[in-house]
Amino acid sequence: MKRLAQAADDGLTLKSPRMLPVWRVSLMLFGLLIAVVLGYFYWQVRHLQQTFMMHSLEHSRLLANVIEQNARTAVLSQGAIEKIVHIFLGNSARFVAYLEAVEPFSSDELAEFAYESGLIGIRVIRADDTEVQGPEDAALPAVINCALGTGELAHFPEQNIYAATVPLINGKGCVVTGLESAAIGRINEEIGLNRLLGSLTGMAGIRYVRVEENTGRDPAAVASGRASPDEHPHIRLIRDGGETIAESRIPFGNDILVAGMDTSHFMARTQQIWLEFFFFAGVLAMLGISFSWILNWFQGRYTAHIQAVDREMADHREDAALGRAAAAIAHEIRNPLNAIGMGLQRLRIEAPGLDDEYRDLVGTLLQAVQRTNAIVSDVGKYARPPAPSFETVVPAALVGEILQLYRRKSTGQSVEIIQDLAFAGEIKADPQLTAQMVENLVKNAVEAQPLGGYLKVALSRKDGHAVFTFENPGFDLAPSDAARIAAPYFTTKARGTGLGLSIVRKIVNAHHGHMAFAVPEPGVLRVTVRLPLDPRNAETDA
Known part of the structure; x- marks a missing residue:
């Protein structure tokens, strides 16, 4: 505090540094971090998609190779089966041609041979164009004859028949053998592409x-x-x-x-990645908001502290300037005022021949000199920082004495004094400064009600403090202007310096107390002063 006062006396100014909005910087940093995380997650999703597509394409190529290989195998298998059928039908026909050369077959004999061989039918076309078939109801199409061509296998899908022809031994006529192709078709279907x-x-x-x-x-x-x-x-x-x-x-x-x-696994993984991103981004956003709020709170406190120091420095500069002005006033004005006052008093005493009109004029001049002297005294009191000497004080007794001094004036102005001094204990305070504080508050309340009213004075103890409460009507300002009345030179009275409540505040601050103003109802002012029971302990704690 002494260094602050010295700085004020030396004309130094403590300026608040220009603070950057750190909460905005914090939000921008967290926003940038979320953007980076978003980019990373997007890259991760794209990489996952590309990997999945590449694997799917490779899988499809593998399928194509498998299917192509299986198709080739199916074609080879179908050719092998048809070759086996061709050999089987050709051998069966040549055997029938051999037996036909030995002894011609009858229809029943051909049917029996076809049954034993697993054929659906055998047809023998002789040189005289006569035909014998067994069994007679065999579903051999009429188009199957010697003109079909020997050594070839014919397939008739509509009739589900494989057929082959072999010429007779004598060279004229042929033998036609037929085999049902349904079973072979089923085999081809089983190994086919579809x-x-x-x-x-x-x-x-x-x-x-x-x-x-x-x-x-x-x-x-x-x-x-x-x-x-x-x-x-x-x-x-x-x-x-x-x-x-x-x-x-x-x-x-x-x-x-x-x-x-x-793509169910791919889509599930993609969804999981995005859920992780939104969760992570939400956590970052909450951390960013919380951290920015904390930074803003600390910056606000720091700014408020700087502003408080600025105000304190301004107050000290003002006090220093006012102290110098008060010294000049005391030197330049108080001495002439004393001389004028003494001259007026001597004139009143040593001039008995003055008539009443001049005597009243002398009295008026003396009162003006006294008011001017009081103004000079108030300015001096406000300019000098109070230096309390802590002693044991009984607040209830002190308040009672001050109220008793103002009893006659309050009665003359029809101001009713209502007191509730519930705290009868002791505090450590400066008796003279405490009495000046109470007197200024009582005087201010009484002078605010020239047409009568009331003054409620209460004294209680709460949380290690003595609480003084003064409540009176006559407050003509807006409730928002209540705190302004403690500002130096602020007054609503025709006469007065406006320093009374300012001096009270300086006394309260010197005792490490607190002073507050409130308007409980329109036109009523309530002043609350809290003084610690022992300011020395409060100063140590601070």
């Missing part, structure tokens, strides 16, 4: 597999050996029935292999 595609569909991770005709082939590209756009393997995400599927399209011979891959 069966494979159907079995692949529904396997783990595969939604569908199909082969589509490549209608997008460019003849010019085919002629030049260049690939058309649809002949390049590619993959894309599509929506099918409310779910997302990774559909790959891979060249498959002259066609396109279309495979739909399940």
Whole structure:
């Protein structure tokens, strides 16, 4: 405090540094951090999607290779089966031709041989164009005859028949053998492409597999050996029935292999990543808001502290300037005032011949000199920092004495004094300063009611403090202006310096107390002063 006063005396000014809005900087930093996290999570999702698409495309290529290999195997198997059937039918026909050369067959004999051989029927066409067939009701089409050509296997899908012809030994006529192809067709279906595609569909991770005709082939590209756009393997995400599927399209011979891959694990992982991002971003946002609020709170406290120091420095500068002015006033004005006052008193005493009019004029001049002297004294009291000497004081007795001094004046102004001195204990305070504080408050309250009213004075103890309460009507300002009345030179009276309550506040601060103003109802002012029971302990705690 002494250094502050010295700085004030030296004309130094403590300025508040220009503070950056750190809470905004904090929010910007956390916003930038959230943006970085968003970028990282977006990169992670994109990387996951690219990895999934690459694996799905590789999986589709593997499927294409498997299907292509299986198709080749199916073609080879179908050729081998047809070759076996051809050999079987040819051998059976040649055996029948041999037996026919030994002894011609009857229909029943051919039926019996066909049954034993597993054939559906045998037809012998002799040189005279006569035919014998067994069994007679065998479903051998009429088109199967010697004109079919020897050494070849014929397939009739409508009748589900494989047929072969072998010429008779004498060279004229032929033997026709027939075998049912339904069982062989079922075998071909089991090892065929459609069966494979159907079995692949529904396997783990595969939604569908199909082969589509490549209608997008460019003849010019085919002629030049260049690939058309649809002949390049590619993959894309599509929506099918409310779910997302990774559909790959891979060249498959002259066609396109279309495979739909399940994306449930990919979508679940993507959703989990975004949920983690929103959770993490929410935590960062909450931390950013909380941290910014804390920084703003600390900055507000720091700013308030700087402003308080500025005000304190301004008060000290004002007190220093006022002290110098008070000294000059005391030197330049008080001495002439004393001389004038003494001259007027001597004139009143030593001039008995003065008539009443001049005597009243002398009295008026003496009162003016006394008021001017009181103003000079108030300015001096306000300019000098109070230096309390702490002694034991009984507040109730002190307040009672002050009220007794103002009893006659209050009665003359019809101001009723209501007192409630509940605290009868002792405090450590400066008796003279405490009495001056109470007297200024009582005087201010009485002078505020020239047409009568009341003054309520209460004294109590609360939280280690003696609480003085003064309440009176006659307050003509707005409630928001209540605290202004303690400002130096602020007054609503025609006469007065406006320093009475300012001096009270300085006395309260010197005792480490607190002074507050309130307007409990319109036109009523309540002044509350809290003085610690022992200011020395309060100063140590501070």
